[in-house]
Amino acid sequence: xxxxxxxxxxxxxxxxxxxxxxxxxxxxxxxxxxxxxxxxxxxxxxxxxxxxxxxxxxxxxxxxxxxxxxxxxxxxxxxxxxxxxxxxxxxxxxxxxxxxxxxxxxxxxxxxxxxxxxxxxxxxxxxxxxxxxxxxxxxxxxxxxxxxxxxxxxxxxxxxxxxxxxxxxxxxxxxxxxxxxxxxxxxxxxxxxxxx
Numbered sequence: 765x766x767x768x769x770x771x772x773x774x775x776x777x778x779x780x781x782x783x784x785x786x787x788x789x790x791x792x793x794x795x796x797x798x799x800x801x802x803x804x805x806x807x808x809x810x811x812x813x814x815x816x817x818x819x820x821x822x823x824x825x826x827x828x829x830x831x832x833x834x835x836x837x838x839x840x841x842x843x844x845x846x847x848x849x850x851x852x853x854x855x856x857x858x859x860x861x862x863x864x865x866x867x868x869x870x871x872x873x874x875x876x877x878x879x880x881x882x883x884x885x886x887x888x889x890x891x892x893x894x895x896x897x898x899x900x901x902x903x904x905x906x907x908x909x910x911x912x913x914x915x916x917x918x919x920x921x922x923x924x925x926x927x928x929x930x931x932x933x934x935x936x937x938x939x940x941x942x943x944x945x946x947x948x949x950x951x952x953x954x955x956x957x958x959x960x
Contacts (some may be wrong), residue, residue, distance in 0.1 A: 765810030
């Protein structure tokens with residue numbers, strides 16, 4: 765079976781969002797254009813890492829081009845997207861690996877999110893060999909979401925993604941662990957003292 769690639773070049777909308785209550789949220793990347801929408805599930809840490817790497821890559825593009833690339837230093841306020849995910853939110857796949865690149869010729873950020881693949885192997889050598897085969901097999905690899913964004917759209921995506929990550933449960937003022945709506949057992953409140 766050939767690889768399924770969900771290509772958005774460019775998307776009308778590309779956002780990170782969540783479904784569920786804080787502490788039980790499911791994180792999604794969602795791309796939409798021309799009446800079709802693709803939603804993929806990923807971990808909170810993946811969303812955060814993606815947003816941070818996009819900002820870092822865009823900063824590097826600005827630095828290397830001496831500020832001549834069409835990349836704003838910050839996300840333009842008029843592109844702020846605070847709307848919820850488009851519904852129905854139907855998971856295409858769970859993200860395993862992600863890749864970022866800057867296409868200098870077309871001045872576009874390329875974001876790729878590839879489906880998580882379970883590899884069976886008896887030894888670490890077999891596992892490394894299976895991973896290498898998978899990476900080389902472009903035609904028959906796992907499903908992939910590929911999105912091509914302008915520098916402005918990429919900045920707006922990164923800003924929203926970091927806001928979504930930070931909109932979860934507030935931290936405990938004593939221990940900094942997340943506070944749950946139903947209560948919090950704080951290690952700083954149970955008499956335990958470090959180094960005592």
